Amino acid sequence: MAANPMTQFEVYRIGPEIKVGAFDISFTNASLFMVISSLAILIIFNLGSKKNSILPNKIQLLAELSYSFVSKMISDTAGSKAKPYFSFIFSLFMFVLFCNMFGMIPYTFTVTSHIIVTFILAAFIFIGVTVIGFIKHGFGYLKLFVPSGVPIVLLPLIVVIEIISYLSRPISLSVRLFANMMAGHTMMKVFGGFVVSLGIVGGWLPLSFSVALTGLEILVAFLQAYVFAILTCIYLNDALNLHH
Amino acid sequence: MFKKLFLYLLIANFFFTNKIFAAESGGMPQLDPEFWISQIFWLVLTFGFLYIVLSKLILPKISANLELRKSQIQENIEAAEKQREGSEAKLKEFDGIILKSKIEAKNIFKDAREKVIKNINSKKEILDKQIDDEIKKAEVEIDTLRQSAPEKINKIAVVTSTEILKKLIGAEVNNSSISAIVDDLVKKNGDKYYGH
Numbered sequence: 109m110a111a112n113p114m115t116q117f118e119v120y121r122i123g124p125e126i127k128v129g130a131f132d133i134s135f136t137n138a139s140l141f142m143v144i145s146s147l148a149i150l151i152i153f154n155l156g157s158k159k160n161s162i163l164p165n166k167i168q169l170l171a172e173l174s175y176s177f178v179s180k181m182i183s184d185t186a187g188s189k190a191k192p193y194f195s196f197i198f199s200l201f202m203f204v205l206f207c208n209m210f211g212m213i214p215y216t217f218t219v220t221s222h223i224i225v226t227f228i229l230a231a232f233i234f235i236g237v238t239v240i241g242f243i244k245h246g247f248g249y250l251k252l253f254v255p256s257g258v259p260i261v262l263l264p265l266i267v268v269i270e271i272i273s274y275l276s277r278p279i280s281l282s283v284r285l286f287a288n289m290m291a292g293h294t295m296m297k298v299f300g301g302f303v304v305s306l307g308i309v310g311g312w313l314p315l316s317f318s319v320a321l322t323g324l325e326i327l328v329a330f331l332q333a334y335v336f337a338i339l340t341c342i343y344l345n346d347a348l349n350l351h352h
Numbered sequence: 353m354f355k356k357l358f359l360y361l362l363i364a365n366f367f368f369t370n371k372i373f374a375a376e377s378g379g380m381p382q383l384d385p386e387f388w389i390s391q392i393f394w395l396v397l398t399f400g401f402l403y404i405v406l407s408k409l410i411l412p413k414i415s416a417n418l419e420l421r422k423s424q425i426q427e428n429i430e431a432a433e434k435q436r437e438g439s440e441a442k443l444k445e446f447d448g449i450i451l452k453s454k455i456e457a458k459n460i461f462k463d464a465r466e467k468v469i470k471n472i473n474s475k476k477e478i479l480d481k482q483i484d485d486e487i488k489k490a491e492v493e494i495d496t497l498r499q500s501a502p503e504k505i506n507k508i509a510v511v512t513s514t515e516i517l518k519k520l521i522g523a524e525v526n527n528s529s530i531s532a533i534v535d536d537l538v539k540k541n542g543d544k545y546y547g548h
């Protein structure tokens with residue numbers, strides 16, 4: 109068994125190598141858990157929306173509570189104009205949440221602990237939000253970089269800072285999720301390694317840490333999915349309702 | 353002894369740990385671009401599929417379910433409100449009917465009372481009249497009796513006096529002279545006798 113805490117993040121092929129042109133698109137363990145997460149979401153929400161009883165059963169309640177939770181989150185942060193993007197943010201939140209949560213099961217793979225996955229999601233959000241902003245406001249969207257009520261002297265500096273902060277959005281968004289997941293899982297692996305190496309005599313302390321960390325990581329898994337979704341809503345809010 | 357064993361194990365463990373960690377090949381697998389394209393491809397595929405199915409099939413259903421429930425509850429509340437209003441209106445109606453019938457009953461009672469009183473009054477009048485008539489008749493009779501009484505008494509007096517005189521003296525006395533005496537007495541003391 110591998111004791112290196114980073115081996116849990118290794119991607120390996122499952123099945124044959126598939127190549128399209130120069131690109132390797134083989135089915136890997138990462139792909140497997142993406143498929144599992146998506147299918148789990150679809151199965152749960154399909155079961156939750158199948159029957160409509162006035163008094164919902166447990167799974168229907170779960171689906172409806174998630175629906176109203178995300179719906180409320182969007183309307184609170186981005187207003188009513190963000191309604192057309194509800195499905196996207198809902199899928200995003202659920203996808204990240206389920207990937208994080210599946211990663212908490214031992215011997216599974218955490219899809220969101222890979223920077224490339226989170227970066228693609230964040231980049232898509234960034235490009236999408238920018239395009240929406242330019243469609244809604246035209247070149248007026250550039251006013252986002254010019255906050256009102258700033259002294260003229262400071263304006264060039266502020267504009268530069270605003271542009272940098274805007275451009276760093278996809279990076280911060282993706283690194284936040286990736287780093288949280290990776291750090292958490294690495295730490296759990298390290299403490300797990302300590303339990304093994306300290307054995308029955310000294311292993312109890314890291315074991316208790318491990319238990320506590322598992323709880324913390326489940327919290328982080330939910331929280332990071334929530335943060336990812338809510339930051340998307342905030343960026344969307346900037347694009348839809350230009351405040352500056 | 354335990355302390356010693358514990359320490360020994362601890363030290364041995366650290367050697368073991370060091371051995372394990374020494375075997376690592378370093379670096380993060382995340383930064384190895386070998387499977388990046390594959391991950392991007394599968395991410396787009398699975399997330400795209402998830403998004404399409406959720407947005408086209410599942411979320412509208414959940415939204416419709418929620419709306420339906422909301423509207424149904426609203427409808428039920430409205431129906432209940434309507435029924436409440438209806439029952440209130442009916443209650444008012446019944447109250448009105450009760451009030452009306454009360455007034456009617458009062459009127460009927462009043463009418464009946466008036467009628468009875470009228471009846472009693474008229475009967476009383478008739479009775480009064482009858483009684484008055486009777487009284488008048490009786491008075492007339494009494495009057496006639498009273499008026500005829502002195503004459504009769506005078507006659508009786510005359511007859512009795514003649515009889516008494518006959519028995520006492522044994523002589524017939526003239527009726528006329530006795531009646532004259534009686535008349536004289538009546539004239540003198542009539543008021544005392546008859547209370548005129």
